[in-house]
Amino acid sequence: MSKQPELQNKTKISRRAFVKWSAAATATAAIAPSLVGCSTQTQASGEPAVVQAGQRLAGAEEKPSICWHNCGGRCQLKAYVKDGVVVRFGTDNVGPDTPEDLQARACLKGRTQRQRLYHPDRLKYPMKRVGERGSGEWARISWEEAFDTTAKELRRIIDQYGNESVYFNYACGAYGLLNQTNSNNSLRRLLNIMGGYLQSYGNYSQANYMYAVPYMFGNPYSGSSPTTFPDAKLIVMFGDNPACTRVGGFNSTYYLKLAKQNGARIIVIDPRHSDTVSTFADQWIPIRPTTDSALVAGMAYVMISEGLHDQAFLDKYCLGFDEEHMPEGIPAGNSYKSYILGESDGKPKTPEWASEITGIPVETIKQLARDIAGTKPGFILQGRGIQRHGNGEFQSLAVPVLSFMTGNVGILGSNPGLYEGGPSVKTGNYPIGTNPIKTKISIFMWTDAIERILTKEQDRIEGADKTKSTIKMIINYGGNTLINQHSDSGRTAALLKDDSKCEFILGMDNFMTPSMQYCDIVLPGVTQFEVNDMITRSMGHGVAYYGQKLVEPMFECKTINEVGRALAERLGVLAQFDDGKSEEDYLREFVGVSQASHPDFPSYEEFREKGIYKTKATKVVAYEKFIKDPEANPLTTPSGKFEIFSKDLYDIQNPQIPAIPKYMPTEEGPEDPLKEKYPLQCIGHHTKRRVHSTFDNMPWLEEAEAQMLWMNPQDAAARGLKDHDMIKVYNDRGTVKVKVKVTPRLIPGVCSLPQGAWYTPDQSGVDVRGCINTLTKWTPNPLSKGNPQHTNLVQIEKA
Numbered sequence: 048m049s050k051q052p053e054l055q056n057k058t059k060i061s062r063r064a065f066v067k068w069s070a071a072a073t074a075t076a077a078i079a080p081s082l083v084g085c086s087t088q089t090q091a092s093g094e095p096a097v098v099q100a101g102q103r104l105a106g107a108e109e110k111p112s113i114c115w116h117n118c119g120g121r122c123q124l125k126a127y128v129k130d131g132v133v134v135r136f137g138t139d140n141v142g143p144d145t146p147e148d149l150q151a152r153a154c155l156k157g158r159t160q161r162q163r164l165y166h167p168d169r170l171k172y173p174m175k176r177v178g179e180r181g182s183g184e185w186a187r188i189s190w191e192e193a194f195d196t197t198a199k200e201l202r203r204i205i206d207q208y209g210n211e212s213v214y215f216n217y218a219c220g221a222y223g224l225l226n227q228t229n230s231n232n233s234l235r236r237l238l239n240i241m242g243g244y245l246q247s248y249g250n251y252s253q254a255n256y257m258y259a260v261p262y263m264f265g266n267p268y269s270g271s272s273p274t275t276f277p278d279a280k281l282i283v284m285f286g287d288n289p290a291c292t293r294v295g296g297f298n299s300t301y302y303l304k305l306a307k308q309n310g311a312r313i314i315v316i317d318p319r320h321s322d323t324v325s326t327f328a329d330q331w332i333p334i335r336p337t338t339d340s341a342l343v344a345g346m347a348y349v350m351i352s353e354g355l356h357d358q359a360f361l362d363k364y365c366l367g368f369d370e371e372h373m374p375e376g377i378p379a380g381n382s383y384k385s386y387i388l389g390e391s392d393g394k395p396k397t398p399e400w401a402s403e404i405t406g407i408p409v410e411t412i413k414q415l416a417r418d419i420a421g422t423k424p425g426f427i428l429q430g431r432g433i434q435r436h437g438n439g440e441f442q443s444l445a446v447p448v449l450s451f452m453t454g455n456v457g458i459l460g461s462n463p464g465l466y467e468g469g470p471s472v473k474t475g476n477y478p479i480g481t482n483p484i485k486t487k488i489s490i491f492m493w494t495d496a497i498e499r500i501l502t503k504e505q506d507r508i509e510g511a512d513k514t515k516s517t518i519k520m521i522i523n524y525g526g527n528t529l530i531n532q533h534s535d536s537g538r539t540a541a542l543l544k545d546d547s548k549c550e551f552i553l554g555m556d557n558f559m560t561p562s563m564q565y566c567d568i569v570l571p572g573v574t575q576f577e578v579n580d581m582i583t584r585s586m587g588h589g590v591a592y593y594g595q596k597l598v599e600p601m602f603e604c605k606t607i608n609e610v611g612r613a614l615a616e617r618l619g620v621l622a623q624f625d626d627g628k629s630e631e632d633y634l635r636e637f638v639g640v641s642q643a644s645h646p647d648f649p650s651y652e653e654f655r656e657k658g659i660y661k662t663k664a665t666k667v668v669a670y671e672k673f674i675k676d677p678e679a680n681p682l683t684t685p686s687g688k689f690e691i692f693s694k695d696l697y698d699i700q701n702p703q704i705p706a707i708p709k710y711m712p713t714e715e716g717p718e719d720p721l722k723e724k725y726p727l728q729c730i731g732h733h734t735k736r737r738v739h740s741t742f743d744n745m746p747w748l749e750e751a752e753a754q755m756l757w758m759n760p761q762d763a764a765a766r767g768l769k770d771h772d773m774i775k776v777y778n779d780r781g782t783v784k785v786k787v788k789v790t791p792r793l794i795p796g797v798c799s800l801p802q803g804a805w806y807t808p809d810q811s812g813v814d815v816r817g818c819i820n821t822l823t824k825w826t827p828n829p830l831s832k833g834n835p836q837h838t839n840l841v842q843i844e845k846a
């Protein structure tokens with residue numbers, strides 16, 4: 048029986064999502080009325096559009112669905128299906144929608160999914176390349192041929208080069224438990240049965256943070272939940288833009304709004320006047336990218352010289368703040384305080400010093416230090432933007448020092464400078480078995496691993512002293528890091544073009560993306576709307592979703608499980624691969640795990656019908672136990688305390704790797720002499736109109752926010768540029784042609800080209816779509832070997 052379509056409820060339709068999006072968007076640019084105005088516009092007939100839509104939907108069946116891409120959100124979609132066609136996507140509109148029990152409402156991208164599902168450019172059948180790799184010449188083939196060729200190549204490459212020559216590229220397109228692109232999927236299961244594959248550590252999101260933070264916090268390390276924002280009197284966000292990124296879950300900005308209503312002051316430190324700034328902030332502190340640790344040092348100087356810091360907290364819970372609290376055997380002058388006071392290098396880190404580096408006025412730095420020290424509880428946190436830099440490890444480690452110096456840890460409304468954390472719903476995982484290969488490379492270094500053998504000493508590979516082979520085969524399922532999302536797309540393309548290096552690349556996606564262009568065989572994959580699957584999400588609430596199959600797989604699309612099985616059969620390992628379970632059996636098993644951990648988890652049938660299970664919102668206060676009783680609950684660091692000084696880092700004895708969170712000028716940072724040639728720092732923020740490169744080809748979203756480079760009016764004037772002019776952005780690695788958005792919402796000397804646009808080189812190699820990775824570099828960071836993709840110097844001129 049059909050249910051009442053959400054759209055017939057005029058007042059309820061996406062009101063808050065509308066407000067969220069439009070509040071965020073109005074400050075940015077006028078938003079296309081067709082996107083947001085569906086509840087208010089009047090059609091030519093005189094009928095409000097929503098009524099017309101409602102009539103069109105009459106008789107449609109409502110089915111729970113999911114948005115499974117890798118933004119921080121993961122929301123429920125509600126599909127309206129009529130005669131086998133999805134006629135509309137709505138979202139969660141059930142439940143009290145209170146702070147304790149919020150609706151998991153989708154953003155505009157989720158509501159655009161119909162355009163993605165029915166896009167005319169969907170990959171429709173398997174193809175093989177017939178020209179040079181990357182030439183764009185393809186021939187349609189049968190699934191049989193695709194499976195035969197892939198199985199043959201896999202067998203040949205393993206026999207010839209060993210299992211370590213096979214690699215899965217990072218790929219975060221889909222997070223379904225049965226169709227997972229980045230971890231547990233059937234191809235990994237198959238490879239494990241076949242003897243394994245080269246592993247990786249880290250990711251593109253937060254590699255620098257992940258590698259560095261355990262030196263200070265031990266493991267696990269996780270911040271307080273966004274549900275505690277309303278308990279803070281002050282919220283200080285470093286390079287965090289949840290209004291667009293939803294990194295704290297679908298709900299984090301809601302709790303930010305509650306905090307604001309409760310009178311909390313919200314300060315955002317960001318070179319850009321982001322949508323989070325325009326929507327929530329009381330104060331915007333624009334900063335030069337890569338210099339946050341200098342800002343923290345300048346504030347530490349003010350706190351120390353004015354006696355504002357919490358010495359008792361530092362004495363009790365921290366190692367390395369001052370000379371009195373250092374590990375044994377470390378020479379004098381290595382503590383953080385010595386660094387701040389200039390006792391080790393003769394350079395006191397005064398606000399004047401910090402101002403020179405960060406571009407923030409001296410008085411602002413002083414006042415900010417006093418405000419943070421004088422307001423408790425303070426929720427001090429960072430986004431992932433500050434660490435996707437050449438010195439990202441030490442940017443990440445600097446922010447927590449502010450929490451330590453002000454005692455803002457372990458109390459309700461506080462946060463130790465980390466990302467937000469929160470509870471999650473426990474579920475099962477698709478079983479992939481164990482990988483016999485233990486060698487792991489940094490995820491950012493796969494291009495190097497095609498070119499040469501990597502070593503523990505130079506490249507920090509784990510599990511072995513060196514790799515046994517270069518990478519000879521790549522599986523790229525639901526990811527665009529093969530070309531688009533990895534650095535220096537032009538260089539990567541040239542590397543892959545030479546098929547004597549990486550000999551075989553298998554791709555599976557929904558579209559012919561720039562990465563698919565560099566595969567040898569391309570397989571058409573289903574979307575989440577063509578399968579039954581589950582996803583989960585944490586932060587404040589734990590949430591689990593069930594997405595029902597809405598339509599039959601389009602064209603010749605298949606699932607990854609069908610591919611894994613067919614290959615297993617051809618490779619003669621079907622007996623090991625097949626554990627006799629159907630997809631439904633797995634889903635029931637996952638639900639069983641959830642039921643065992645969450646007593647109120649519904650039955651499988653009920654969950655499948657409702658599509659959503661939420662834990663009640665809980666308030667997680669990070670490190671509460673440790674603060675209450677540090678002796679009984681020591682951290683897993685060597686000292687059991689927060690380590691502002693790390694002896695492990697000290698022992699590395701590398702001048703690029705400090706043992707305390709110093710400001711480290713970095714290659715292509717604001718102090719690089721290369722600035723004379725390329726004077727602008729170019730970052731690439733995550734935009735609300737895409738999830739990375741996913742949705743780049745959606746016309747509705749391009750209409751809402753066209754791909755443009757952000758630039759300050761001063762920099763534009765100096766180059767004779769007007770808003771919307773076509774420009775050339777370039778450095779030694781490449782050139783991008785794109786329109787410019789001239790806006791005071793970014794400081795002079797910095798520009799931002801939103802990451803994720805599809806790399807589209809013209810005949811001369813100039814990217815004409817606006818892909819920032821045309822301009823970024825392969826060089827990994829010194830400690831983490833992670834990605835510095837926000838650290839780039841460029842020049843700009845009129846095209």
Ligand SMILES: Nc1nc2c(c(=O)[nH]1)N[C@H]1C(S)=C(S)[C@@H](COP(=O)(O)OP(=O)(O)OC[C@H]3O[C@@H](n4cnc5c(=O)[nH]c(N)nc54)[C@H](O)[C@@H]3O)O[C@H]1N2
Nearest residue numbers: 218219220251252525526527528532556572739740741836
């Ligand atoms: N310069 C620069 N580069 C960056 C970043 C940056 O800030 N600056 N950010 C980095 C970060 S944080 C990340 S996480 C990575 C992300 O990089 P990727 O993991 O490559 O993410 P996407 O670009 O979204 O690519 C996902 C692909 O999966 C496909 N896909 C989506 N859904 C499905 C599905 O259901 N089935 C199949 N088969 N395919 C599907 C999409 O079409 C898309 O091609 O990029 C990194 N790259």
Ligand SMILES: Nc1nc2c(c(=O)[nH]1)N[C@H]1C(S)=C(S)[C@@H](COP(=O)(O)OP(=O)(O)OC[C@H]3O[C@@H](n4cnc5c(=O)[nH]c(N)nc54)[C@H](O)[C@@H]3O)O[C@H]1N2
Nearest residue numbers: 118119252286292316336337430431432732733735738739
């Ligand atoms: N809509 C949307 N949401 C997403 C994604 C997406 O692509 N689109 N991607 C998802 C994924 S996988 C990830 S990892 C996260 C990424 O989330 P983040 O990494 O937090 O996102 P960014 O936009 O890279 O950076 C956040 C902010 O930091 C600022 N920033 C850059 N450099 C600096 C700096 O040196 N100092 C300071 N203080 N600020 C700086 C940027 O201007 C930006 O406003 O978002 C997730 N959510």
Ligand code: SF4
Nearest residue numbers: 114120121122154157
């Ligand atoms: S893109 Fe992210 S925030 Fe938007 S609907 Fe999908 S999961 Fe939710």
Ligand SMILES: [Mo]
Nearest residue numbers: 117251252253
């Ligand atoms: Mo990410």
